[in-house]
Amino acid sequence: MPNKQEQFKHVNYSWSEQQASGLSPVEGLVYRSNILGADQRITNTGGGNTSAKSMEIDPLTGQEVEVLWVKGSGGDLRTSKAENFSSLYMSKLIALQGIYNSADEVGVKTQIEDDMVAMYKHATFNLNPRATSIDTPLHAFIPYKHVDHMHPNSVIAVAASKNSKALTEKIWGDELIWTEWQRPGFDLGLKLQEICEQHPNAKGVILAGHGVINWADDNRECYELSLDIIEKAARYIEEHDKGEDTFGGQKYVSLDDAAREKVLVDVVPYLRGLVSGESKLIGTIQHDDTILRFVNSHDAKRLADLGTSCPDHFLRTKIKPLYVEWDPQTGSIDELKALLADGIKQYQTEYSKYYESCKHDNSPAQRASSPSICLIPGVGMIAWGKNKSESRVTAEFYNCAVEVMRGAEAIDEYAALPQQEAFDIEYWLLEEAKLQRMPKEKSLARDVVVVIGAGDGIGKETAFRVAKEGAHVVCADLRIEAAQATADELTKIYGQGIGVAGSGISGCGPAIAQPVDITNRDTVKALFDQVILAYGGIDKVIVTAGVFLAPGQSGMSDDQMFDISFAVNVKGGYIVGTEANKVWQQQGLPGALVLTTSVNGAVAKKGSLAYDTSKSAANHLVRELAVELSPLINVNGLAPATVVKGSTMFPRDRVIASLSKYNVAFSESDSDDELREKLALFYAQRTLTKQPITPADQAEAAYLLVSGQLSKTTGQIISVDGGLHEAFLR
Template sequence: MSRSTTEIYFRTVESKWDDEIASDMDLLERLVYRSNLLGSDAYINNTGGGNTSSKLKETDPLTDEEVEVVWVKGSGGDLRTAKKPNFASLYQQRLLNLQDIYQSKENTGLKTPAEDSMTEMYPHCTFNLNPRAPSIDTPLHSFIPYKFVDHTHPVPVIAIATANKGPQLTKEIYGDDVVWVDWMRPGFELGLKLQETIENNPGIKGIVLGGHGLINWANDDKECYELSLELINQAADYLSNHEKGEESYGGEKYQSLKKDERRAVLAEVLPFLRGQVSQQNQFIGTIQDDDLTLQFINSKDAPNLAELGTSCPDHFLRTKIKPLYVEWNPQEDSLEDLKSEITSGLEKYREDYADYYNNHSDEDSPDMRDPNPTVILIPGLGMVTWGKNKSESRVTAEFYTAAIGVMRGAESVAKYTAISKQEAYDIEYWALEEAKLQRMPPEAELSRQIIAVIGAGSGIGKDLVPKLIDEGATVIALDLKEDAANGTAKEVLDDIGMGIGVAGSGISGSGDIIGLECDITDRKSVQEAMHEIVIAYGGLDNIAVTAGLYPTPDQAGNVSDSAWDKSFSVNVKGNFIVADEASKIWKAQNLKGSMVITTSANAVVPKAGSFAYDTSKSAANHLVRELAISLAPNIRVNGVAPATVVEGSSMFPRDRVKASLTKYGIEFSDEESTESLRDKLAEFYASRTLTKKPITLEQQTEAIFQLLSTKLENTSGHIIPVDGGLKEAFLR
């Protein structure tokens, strides 16, 4: 019988190198290949962290002479997804010559300014006008006298690097093959230290960077890659042989709630929690509640270990100096107790962060950043991470997961240590890091917004979803038909190169959009959808309802009583049920939001044979006004009233289009395509307007977007017509 994951954590990694694939690549392509292999496993390297390099012979475009060029992962790149344009290229000799410049700057005694100023020199070393900005780790690669260098952040090696007996453990695990270098901030000085260490220890294969990670090298790229794995596996084997299993982190203090129970509690508490952490900047959430994460959070030592914070620079830039650990007993305390602990815990966390900033900042420091935590640990429930979008919150979860493994390993063989608060501050508020933040483009209009689109499987809703994604929103595509909702989500994710979102997985949600089934006439269905939305993203800001029902009359032009009921159920009551259930989330969050209901020009323009639809849409118009009053001041409610939109509408199947054309005496042929028939009908409807132009999906989605955005933040309780100028619908 195999041991459970909570009994053994550290695993060995296997080579994925394929000679058949690599043999057809040039050396630069092989650098990309090697990088992607190392970046494909978060156990080996964090998203966006680590770097690789190759020193290659290139032809100088100015002299036609052969020169040595360092190709190294550029600033902001990610090893897993990197392609050629993500690598900087620099003249190797020019980089080496910078050592003389650094020496003269260092002699002034101002080490930090000297260190920072060197990054301004890297562009002068650029080969062939490569626009990719070099990483601050460039000297680490240049100053190592080997052709190929890998710098990674493997969990087992960082566990050794953060142990208080790190140097002794390094010697015990690697003998004379790998040596230890004490913690140093990444940059020029560390590059010089590595160069000196290699000179003083001829024949070594790698270096454990105290508190940081692993760097190793070779004169063959495949050998370098496989050496990386070999050194990782040596550390993993050592740690697995010292595993404490169920006694890790001091053993269990709390028991986890069963999955369904903890998800129910999280669905209740997450909107409240999101509102609390979003008082300065709005966040999107991710839940992680797998067995290994819960084992740490439920343990006796978790509060003290969490308080120490992370050590690897890449970790705490995402996770902040430390997480918030919520002291809550899942077996004894109530939900109200949990909310109380969250409130008091956040107050203390913000005070601690302000003290951290004030105690370590100086007059040149940037302003204090958001003092709210990005990682929150709750016994019995799991870890909740926050970011400006889903991707960032998932990466934060990935980073703290790695930190948990690091603490597990370090505590199994020694004592876990973190770098000093001053060192942590100097990196978090490093001028170079601040400059990187300032260079980032401004956030999109709907960034940090979670938006549910109901009726996303077709028509206006389907066209609206990619518009919202392009504007930075996190979107839930809901439709009566699950396949249609997932189809819309998949189309969007395929366009941006991601897989379809799946709510309810170990790490909730898979991207900026998920598809969900929802029948808005069934309160239970709406409740289940709201539950999934909260579990996937932590809350909800805006809703756009584009779902509607046009009951088709029989041949005599009559609509059955049941069709009348269904029309009002979808077009009126369904909108109310959605608002009523969403209001529970909105109230708990106490954040600004909005709701847009798609009504119709028919709500004010009587039309023969359309009694049920027209009167239901008239009722929907008034529902907008009622909801605007009841949900104020935080939630704005408005409507968009299109004239008939034939394009892409599920309410205009071929038979209905033909019936309408016949009704209006418009000639057509049965051989014509459905789209051609729809175009004829749209042109007829356009002829009755002042602009004489068909109403398009794009015009409707733009109106909804404007109402969801801050551009109309003082508009509530109104119906915006998008009808081409129907004089019959003029305000009266």
């Protein structure tokens, strides 16, 4: 049997008859959906939908009934499972046609269109809780068992061309029927039904400016038809590609890697502050050859201003991006910042005018007016979203938009949707209802939190605590292996987020690991540079790294112990705070710094002279930095006491020495954890609460200090010591 993949150059042929055989209709639909969604050239993240019609046993009557299984609202084909598909009685869906009142004017949507979506609930089969997609009628009214509705870049390029109808006929003949742009809904479903009746030999429809929908009575045949349609469009574009003259040829020259990184590190935090005026955003940076070819071109400004065409695209990317005409070879960073500031101000003004000119009496309130895509010649693209996952997908979608424009310009002339049509999609009441159904954001969902010392103990516990509240966590530690282990654990729990990172797109998820030596300013700056490149900026920094050196155990002289203790416990916090402040001042966004000191800074003890005095100095460093970094940044200290569990400051020999010092019984055969527990219980008896102090106790306090709940608290030392009365304020 010939290799099917050899028939396809622009898509992956992934069908395996061995895997597909014996699957139930629903399982077969899931299989087809997953392999379609796995190829970004076929459809984008969260985009497209698939369906299958099958005979099922009605749980009420025990009789066989025809059921439509269709991807539900908000699902992603690549990862969909059976529970992500809605199920509806076909007889009831068809019966809805009898109560539908068509709009008087072709393509104009009336309230009945939105009202019909609520009616789909009455057609639900077997109490399926999956919310039904607005695309349901497009699948229901096509008289074939299997339907695919995809958003391939190559096909959208044809659909978004000025002469898309003629191109459809030229590329696919009478196999595909062209139809004018229309927002998905009940009326479009009826039009597809009519097309099937009028063109019984047709295999699909090109939806102008939107994508393609095609059908078959066999699962595999439908899959292969989807691939064949995409392949034909891609080959036609390839044959007409203008090569180096794509997008009118090159106008600007890209910066080299080092120069580009310097520009990004200097500019992106400033840009983040500009776009986060209404709500804080997380960035994703892309600078691969594909995006640079576009931003460096003569036609980039013209095409960017036209905006995107496919509704799936501009729901993420807004109607158009911000493009700044900055010459990377002659322009300065200050000039670029000025262009960005002026450009965003103008963008916000134009967006408000767009809203005012297109809004209806019942339109939702205007949303954030800042751009979600920023394009800089020689540098690349910065995409923004409410979290890293969203910004990655936003970047992915604008990549799709660029490829659509490239294809359309190669074969014809790119044509974006009219502004009113774009607005009616962006501010569709059903889309607004979907946004309102989204769960409330967690307290740190839009924050980038750097935890220094995240490899173990208090730092690791703190990283987990802020991640639980939605933070993007940078796990930093002197030991990169320990930091990476923490980041890996967090990624395993919270995942990478949606979106598939392509070449050149920052692929990090909610947690990353970075090495740092807080006594070395260069490594601290390098840490923050990498955070900027990963997320666009910094919001909160929590330093839990510290060192305890005791005479006789450290093997050092008193002078050496003082030097190292002050270098790590005092100067390290100073270096971190002052370097972070450079980023904070660029952003102009409120932030927080937490330094871990110790109750030993307030209580004099025998045997820890270097440690105690360094922690006392650290307490005052907190107060000094609170003054220096105000009013933008809150600076507070966290003062633990004898946190034994999980602490690198309590290795086995120190624990044994302490147990011996205090005459606490133990056995040499006791495990490290057993020894630490005995020491922790002993220390607990010296406190008012009589409870051992754990890393989780410290993490809770650290979270509280960066959560915003104590936004009027700065320059304070918060003791978490179980009630050590010797450390009371005096």
